[in-house]
Amino acid sequence: MIRKLLIANRGEIACRIIDTARRLGVATVAVYSDADADALHVQLADEAVRLGPAPAKDSYLDIDKVLDAARHTGADAIHPGYGFLSENAQFCRACDSAGIIFVGPPAGAIDAMGSKSAAKRIMEEAKVPLVPGYHGTNQNADILEGHANRIGYPVLLKAAAGGGGKGMRRVDSADEFHSALEAAKREAMNAFGDDLMLLERYVLSPRHVEIQVFCDQKGNGVYLFERDCSVQRRHQKVVEEAPAPGLSEELRARMGEAALRAAHAIGYVGAGTVEFLLDASGAFYFMEMNTRLQVEHPVTEMITGQDLVAWQLAVAAGDPLPLQQDDLHILGHAFEVRIYAEDPDNDFLPATGTLVRHRPPKASESVRVDTGVQSGDEISVHYDPMIAKLICHGRTRKEALAKLDRALQQYQIAGVRHNIEFLRRVINHGAFASGRVTTHFIEDYEAEILQREQQLTPLKCAAIAGYLNRRERQDMRESAPASDPHSPWHSGDNWRSGLAARRAHNVDYRGQHAEISFIATGDSVQWQCDALDGDIKSGEIRVLEGGGLALVDGRRLNFSCVDTGDGGVIFIDGTQVEFKLLPPDIGESDDSAHGLEAPMNGTIIALLVEPGAQVEKDQPLLVMEAMKMEHTLRAPAAGTVQQFFCAEGELVDGGSLLIDFEEE
Known part of the structure; x- marks a missing residue:
């Protein structure tokens, strides 16, 4: 019987295992990296042990640290979850040597299936149907290309040691075989420390x-x-x-x-x-x-x-x-x-x-x-x-x-x-x-x-107007003098002597710019949206206080919102509306800036051209890795790479300028 279980993982699978263990009366030990010190699985477990810095190789993938955590806490079993060390035969053997139960298959079974090429040979002997392909150990690029020609295109390159789509490429012709092979090998080595590749016929529409x-x-x-x-x-x-x-x-x-x-x-x-x-x-x-x-x-x-x-x-x-x-x-x-x-x-x-x-x-x-x-x-x-x-x-x-x-x-x-x-x-x-x-x-x-362009519909315009009015009323209440509880500013109802005030805001919704203006009387908001393309929409919304509801042109809908500082996120009738407030245009925008930015946080893996290189549209310029996947930054047009603002191995932030690029 297992009495104390260490979960060598993080995230939802760690929480899932902790929940089941608790119902079975099994004590649990969580492990975490510096990035996960306050994570939910750490809070749920009976005990928690720090493994090391955020990179997985320094924490969740460090076998010695995981085993030390198990010994230190007296765990008699380790559940690896999925990912990380879950299919690592060396870790399984290390658990066996330490007298700790590995919640998974024996190391021999992991070895047998850990290499896709070896697995296919075993399956062939077990009379399990196989896709035609090559799963040998000769990794000479020309030899692999010869097998691809024999199998017939399209073929699929797959990392023998991995899964989850990493180190995998579809190749449709001999012309692209070598470049696809290099990319697949590089990604496989980065993900699994092993770039052995196998080939399969690409089964169409399976x-x-x-x-x-x-x-x-x-x-x-x-x-x-x-x-x-x-x-x-x-x-x-x-x-x-x-x-x-x-x-x-x-x-x-x-x-x-x-x-x-x-x-x-x-x-x-x-x-x-x-x-x-x-x-x-x-x-x-x-x-x-x-x-x-x-x-x-x-x-x-x-x-x-x-x-x-x-x-x-x-x-x-x-x-x-x-x-x-x-x-x-x-x-x-x-x-x-x-x-x-x-x-x-x-x-x-x-x-x-x-x-x-x-x-x-x-x-x-x-x-x-x-x-x-x-x-x-x-x-x-x-x-x-x-x-x-x-x-x-x-x-x-x-x-x-x-x-x-x-x-x-x-x-x-x-x-x-x-x-x-x-x-x-x-x-x-x-x-x-x-x-x-x-x-x-x-x-x-x-x-x-994949609807890349989503329209700013009347419902979304109404939601934004209702949110902006609600936020302004809250701002008024918060700025009212606390020493005078009878101050009219506490009402936050936009009352004034004479005509009601019309308020206007420039907003960005998924790249679409528009001016949303409104007149508020109590809870009722009469709004108008003027888009750059000349389209004008209008209507009414009433956001009901405390009930999470809104009336939009007479329709009663669920309504809630989150302030993000530079805008907001609104949830209305099963639809999410995320927008940003734009600053007033006072003619100071600079259209002369040019360059390519990082699409996300990540690590620079390879710079593919030299500074000063003239490139064609869509030519690969650099490769970055984020969240275990490679992403290639390509030239947006024909032009010249003036200089790089990053180096191989550097961790960059999303939105940071990576390349000084000048279009022809």
Whole structure:
């Protein structure tokens, strides 16, 4: 029996494990870096131990520090969560040598699946279907290109040691093979310390369907059905659901049995996921096996009624599986979406900043939120930008989808850019609603779900006017003389002798500039919006005091807002309106400045041209890394790189000037 558990992870998965351990009567120990000293998982655990500085290599990835924390606190087991050390065979062996239970598979199983090339050879022997490809050790670039030509384009380059889309590139022709190989190897080395690559035929329009398997130390194994994780961006999952839509019972059983063969072939123990590509004909091909708990495990828990973390702790302690295959049944349907700090309308660039507000929807039996953050927390450049996972369950797929959409409308985040509106566009798309999904879903429907230009609608104008009036009234009350409680300034109602005052503000809404003016009489605000394109809108809004409600042209709507200093964020009728107040234009703007700025906080990985170089439009100029992903800054037009204001290895802030660039 496990009595004290150290969680060698952070964020929502650490909080999730702590919650299950507490229900089982197991004491918990959190570990943290300097960036996480006040994090939610640290507050929830019974004890907490500092590992080191913010960079993961100096804290969460330092095996000796994690083991020292376990010894110091007397933990008899370590749960690695996912990411970091969860699939590190060296860490597993170090736990064994220290006499500490590793909550996961044996080191040999991690080794077997840790290399995608070795895994494919094992799967071939276990008669698990494989995608045609090359998984040898000869990494000569010309040899790899020869195999790509043999397989036929498009091909997929994949880092043998990794996952999560890192070190992965699609190559459509021989002309781009070498540059794609160099980029994939560089990203793989940065993420995993290993740049061994393998090649696969790129299966066109596949679905990504994975099987949850579980094995105990006594040789028993079950599969807990499948998850469809086809909707992805940059090879990272966005929406997951269970069961997979349209799968027959016969195909479900064949895939489950193949996944169990894969697990038994490597002597697997614990929770694992076997990932397959499924084509339109019903043929499926092994991709990889994740030797850990998956981010999307909650949808499996929702449709089976099982706690997979509790299963992990029991199996790690030597207990048999709590259920056999015939005891497991699919109960309804579940979805999970990942709430990220990122900008979907700007190539999904990760975002950093302070969560001024984090207010998830209310949890219930059918709505679950797994998160490791709270209002006031910082989303930093050091770790993955996932804020939370939202999971919804229903008796049918249609019901679960309706609950998910409602929950997304209720989710409020302010302070950082996020993907909630994007997620709503995805799940409300007709193709998704009917279950017609592939791994190219986002690319196929990009024009409909990546709405880069969102209009300043009358509802949004009304919301901004109502917020501005409310803020001005509050400012008046706060500036009223405290010594005179009868001062009319305490009313904050804009009363004056004569005509009512018209107030005007210049605002920016997603790059759209407009003047919003209004006349307020009591709670009633008559507003007008004059856009730069000559469009004029007008209407009325009444923000009701203390009730979180507003009347917009007679419609009664939910209303709340957050002051961000230079503007505000308003939540109204399931819509988020984020705007900035613009200073008055007094003719001092400088149009002569030119240069390229950092799109986010990150580290400069490579400078790709020399100062003084003449470049073409879209030519790569530098590569930066942020939140474990590489991003390439390209020339906006043909021109000259005058100089760099950064160096390789330097940590830069988002918005800082990186390149002095002069267009032709």
